[in-house]
Amino acid sequence: MGSLAFAALFLGVYGAAATRLFVRIAESVNQSSIAQIPIMSFGNMGFTVRNGFAGLNMPALFLLLSFFLLATWLIMRAVLGKQRISKKITWDCGFPLTPRMEITSTAFAYSLMTIFRPILTYADSTKTVYQDPNLRHFVSSQSVHLHLVDMYMKYFYFPIARVFCSIARQMSRIQNGYINLYILYVLVTLVALLAWALILPQS
């Protein structure tokens, strides 16, 4: 994981140089010159968009950020000396804090999911089992099921897949296993091609 993170950081900082290498690979496959695309030009360090509209030099920015990071740390160290840090329990507002109280990924994303509810349709259902189903005073178990509907699957891939499936079903009718019928297809195709060949030169 660490090496992957480092590779991601490296590619992020030296993205322009890496893109130059990728362009060379693409050119060797495609034989046409992608580097001639007029919209962007890649240097060793950064890239610029046509006519200098925008430019990015990631290594320089990374260096600048690292410099200020180091400078802040050094100045703090020089002015304040070595800080003594005491370790105490996490602030718990009077409750004994347990890992169950920590925020979960569902809770973290919940506000965004609520705001984008019309787009990110999600379904939640709560199931409660009572100790006495008639009185419904004491809960014996409770479960919440949260399910996020995959928008792309529901409204993009599935409809496309349905169209292709219905076309395929229509096509499957001509394939019914009778060898006589297949010979008839061959005959019809040959006659059609013959007719086409006869008509085409005249037109």
Added chain:
Amino acid sequence: MNFAVIIIQVLFVPLVAPLIIGVTRRIKAAMQNRRGADIFQPYRDLIKLFRKAEVLSEDATTISLVSPYVVFASMITIGALIPIVPFAGNILSSYADFIVVISLMILATFFLALNGLDAGNAFGGLGSSREMTLAALTEAGLFFSFMSIALLVQSTNLITLSIHIGTLPSSDWLILSLAFLAFFIALLAENARYPFDNPSTHLELTMVHEAMIIEASGPRLALFEWAAASKLLIFIVLGANIFIPWGIIISGWQSLSLAILVLLCKVFVLTVAVAMLESMTAKLRFFRLPDLLSTSFMLGLIALALAIF
């Protein structure tokens, strides 16, 4: 000249930022019929925090140790890049792309959110969740607002934008004002100001920014507070030197000192505007905030559409 401009660029934001917070608090106090603290109080608060001993959570990891530095260094980097004194000969000016500036702000927000989650505090996690929700909704409006002006000037470089924006014909002022409105809403949202967040709250239910730094103390809390003040100043400077394009041409020492003076005046006016707005509006319920942020998004989008066509 070049060296002097770089020194001013790097030092202006961290040195002036606490003063902006002091002025904002003073104006708010005056609006509420209170005497209020001295405008230099935030400096004293920072010094006090720097001198204090530090307490960290037992569950905190390296993230808690590192994130205050990353957040603060990001703000200093942005401060060095943005057009405080827009001088085209400045060596850093070629890196001052607005997309870079927005990305560095997101980097700071990301580490701030990680800091909120790190110690396992329930409020910290909630604050991080709220902050990321707001950030996701704010960035689009901010991006479109800058992009519409970038299309007018034909450059995304902030120094170029700042220098050339004054030469735009008056027919483009509609786009400029729409973009400014979108930017101003984003300014309030990004800096945890009213109606998005209460910067002085310590009531857990309403906290966004304060919840994320609830586990920080001593010098690390000071860095977070200093970075938050710097971020407000960065936004105000961007508003002042990009959307109010007067008094920013630098050619010599005299014009440099004049430009700083004009900038300070513009910064003061915008600070007063933020403080007045804060005093006159109530904090909105969290799930009402997307309405305001979508207004910023739509204004930015309209400005962008007008700039394209």
